[in-house]
Amino acid sequence: MFDLSAIGLGWGSILMLAMMVALLLTGMQLAFVTGFVALFFTLGWFGPDALPLIASRTYSFVSGYVFLAVPMFVLMASILDRSGIAKDLFNAMRIIGRRVRGGVAVQTLLVAVILASMSGVIGGETVLLGILALPQMLRLGYNRKLAIGTTCAGGALGTMLPPSIVLIIYGMTASVSIGDLFKASFLPALLLASFYIAYVLIRCYLDPSLAPDTIPSDAEEEEEISYMKALFFPLLSVAVVLGSIYSGIASVTEASALGVIGIMASAAIRGELNYSMLKDSAVATMRTCGMIIWIGIGASALVGIYNLMGGIDFVGDVIFSLSGGGALSTLLIMMLILLVLGMFLDWVGVALLTMPIFVPMITELGYDPIWFGVVFCLNMQVSFLSPPFGPAAFYLKSVAPKDISLGEIFSSLLPFIALQILVLGLTIAFPQLAMWWK
Numbered sequence: 001m002f003d004l005s006a007i008g009l010g011w012g013s014i015l016m017l018a019m020m021v022a023l024l025l026t027g028m029q030l031a032f033v034t035g036f037v038a039l040f041f042t043l044g045w046f047g048p049d050a051l052p053l054i055a056s057r058t059y060s061f062v063s064g065y066v067f068l069a070v071p072m073f074v075l076m077a078s079i080l081d082r083s084g085i086a087k088d089l090f091n092a093m094r095i096i097g098r099r100v101r102g103g104v105a106v107q108t109l110l111v112a113v114i115l116a117s118m119s120g121v122i123g124g125e126t127v128l129l130g131i132l133a134l135p136q137m138l139r140l141g142y143n144r145k146l147a148i149g150t151t152c153a154g155g156a157l158g159t160m161l162p163p164s165i166v167l168i169i170y171g172m173t174a175s176v177s178i179g180d181l182f183k184a185s186f187l188p189a190l191l192l193a194s195f196y197i198a199y200v201l202i203r204c205y206l207d208p209s210l211a212p213d214t215i216p217s218d219a220e221e222e223e224e225i226s227y228m229k230a231l232f233f234p235l236l237s238v239a240v241v242l243g244s245i246y247s248g249i250a251s252v253t254e255a256s257a258l259g260v261i262g263i264m265a266s267a268a269i270r271g272e273l274n275y276s277m278l279k280d281s282a283v284a285t286m287r288t289c290g291m292i293i294w295i296g297i298g299a300s301a302l303v304g305i306y307n308l309m310g311g312i313d314f315v316g317d318v319i320f321s322l323s324g325g326g327a328l329s330t331l332l333i334m335m336l337i338l339l340v341l342g343m344f345l346d347w348v349g350v351a352l353l354t355m356p357i358f359v360p361m362i363t364e365l366g367y368d369p370i371w372f373g374v375v376f377c378l379n380m381q382v383s384f385l386s387p388p389f390g391p392a393a394f395y396l397k398s399v400a401p402k403d404i405s406l407g408e409i410f411s412s413l414l415p416f417i418a419l420q421i422l423v424l425g426l427t428i429a430f431p432q433l434a435m436w437w438k
Contacts, residue, residue, distance in 0.1 A: 004044035009314050016041060016306070030349045031291075034298030038305050045309055057304035058297045067172060071289045072256030073163050076237075076263050077119035078281035078288075081128060083267045086115060089234050090132045102204030102211040104140060105150040106197050108133040112154030113193050116161040117238040118263070123288075123395050126155025130399040138401070143210040145412040146203065148396070152409060153196055153416035156384045156392040159347070159377065160189040162242055163256065166347055166380055169292070170373045173355040177370070178252045179245050184434040185374045188427050192381070195419045233266035292348050299352035312357050319361065327365045331428065334358050335379055342383025346391075350380065371427075374434040378424040385413045385420070 004012060016037060023033040042050050061067075080086060093107045100106060108129060115125045129151045137147035159166045162182035171178035204211045241259040244250035250258060267273040306312065323329035334354075341350045355376070362372045384392045387410045397406050427433050 004041060005309075009310055012041070012045070012309065013306075013311055013314060016311075024344075029294075030346055031294035031298040034295070034302040034349070034353070038298065038301035041302075041309070042305050045305070050305075050308075053304060053308065054301045057300045061172075061296045061300040062293060069163070069168055069178070069253045069256040070165055070292060071285055072253070072260050073119065073165060073168075074288045075281060075285045076256070076259045077124045077158075078284040079260075079263050079267060079277065080115070080119055081124040081284075082277045082281060083263075083272045084270065085233055085263075085266060086111070086128045087132060089114060089231065092231055100201070101208060102142075102146075102200050104133070104137050105142065105146060105200045105204075105211065108137070108150055109154045109193060109196050109200070112157050113161065113190075114234050114238065116158040116189075117163075117242060118234060118259075119158055119163075123391070125158045126152060126392050126395040127399050129155045130396045134396075134400060141212050144404070145408070146200065146210050148400070148404065148409055149412035149414075149416050150196070150200060152392050152396045152413055153385060154193075155396065156381060157189065157193060159384060160185060160192060160381055162186060162189075162245070163252070163259070164377065165292075166351070166377050167373060168252065169296075169348060169351050170355060170376055173351055174359045174369050174373060176373065179248075180370050181373045182242070182245055182252070183437045184370050185377060187436055188374055188378060188423060188433050191426070191433065192378075192420065192423045195423060196416065199415060199419060233270070237262045237266065295346060295348045296352055299349055303353060303356045307356065312360070315357050316361050327367070330361065330365060331367070334361075335375070335424070335428075338376065338379045339382060339386075342380055343386050344389060347380045347383065350383070351376070368431070368435065371431050371434045375424065375427055378420065378427060382417055382420045382424065385417050 004015075007015070019037050019040070020033055023036065024030065028036075038054060039051075042054060046053075090107070090111050093111055111133070112125065112129060115128065119125060133154075134147055134151045137150070138144065158164065162185060164182075164185065167181045167185055168178055170176075171181050237259060240262050241255050244255045244258060245252055264273060267277070303312075319330055319333055323333050338350060338354065341354065345353075359369050359372065363369055384390055387393075390410065390413070393406060393409045393413065396409055397404070400409070
């Protein structure tokens with residue numbers, strides 16, 4: 001049996017990273033890459049007797065009670081995607097689009113905030129807005145890049161606004177209160193959405209050619225809009241989920257179950273709930289949660305083995321030495337690492353691979369791990385839009401008109417990425433933006 005421990009922790013870390021990069025370049029999924037590397041180093045560093053450690057690590061990840069909130073919120077989003085709630089909501093807020101230059105873009109962002117507060121996931125919301133908002137803005141004569149960037153950036157807000165799945169996974173990994181994370185992320189998320197809206201309005205004011213003055217009457221559908229029907233159910237769902245969490249009436253897991261019941265009741269009252277919808281929603285939920293669970297299993301095993309090797313302390317020492325031991329410089333190095341990883345890895349993998357290393361370091365430096373969770377989530381916001389693998393761009397491309405290329409989507413997102421980095425910098429410079437509730 002080969003003995004990897006003979007090469008030392010430094011070279012072992014380099015070998016581990018090289019193996020992961022090489023396997024990812026072959027097209028192997030991240031979950032299987034991390035699982036294979038974890039198994040390889042378990043056998044090579046500790047021997048066969050250490051294999052039960054992998055099982056214990058994976059069991060501790062999947063058996064967490066709070067993890068039940070993930071499939072519940074994903075199921076909420078899946079039912080929302082297949083109902084007419086989002087379409088009615090978008091049409092009901094058309095009054096904004098009639099009154100302001102660039103109003104349809106603002107309308108899109110406001111609808112994105114409401115949908116994000118209902119679901120907490122990125123894919124479905126981006127696709128919904130790509131179907132509802134993007135064609136209308138293009139048809140009305142909006143600047144292509146402004147329309148594309150607004151739709152894609154607005155759709156990604158689901159990862160920042162509670163009940164964000166990103167915050168739930170971070171809370172599980174960092175062992176902090178998810179309810180507190182939801183409170184902390186609320187103001188920075190609204191600040192980011194407000195910056196998007198201000199950017200759209202300012203650009204349209206400075207250059208009126210980017211957007212029509214008002215929507216012409218023949219461009220509007222002549223259907224009667226029931227504002228009660230369109231607005232009541234979405235706002236009620238947001239109030240039930242977030243209100244029960246913020247007021248302390250229900251835990252995050254319990255609130256997620258209430259949200260599913262609420263969205264199903266809404267679809268039933270609207271006459272849209274049927275067996276086919278429930279089946280499709282359940283299948284989509286299992287696919288999404290299966291991906292999260294498999295990545296979690298592999299990443300948990302890898303981090304656990306690396307921790308036993310002494311790797312977490314080793315990485316901490318390396319980062320501290322690069323930063324000179326300063327708190328701010330250490331934090332900025334972490335942000336850079338997260339930005340780079342986020343360009344190539346799924347956010348679940350980034351969270352599960354880095355947070356067991358970064359959170360103890362952050363705590364040691366005197367930072368609040370709740371605040372750091374918000375900073376991490378803002379960092380992941382950047383990665384959702386950034387080339388070459390920003391998932392929001394790929395989601396939008398799947399429903400965008402054929403003449404819109406992936407390169408055009410990424411170039412349209414550059415101003416919004418700059419706004420994300422600005423809000424990230426403000427949250428780092430002014431921690432009270434996240435800790436306002438304390």
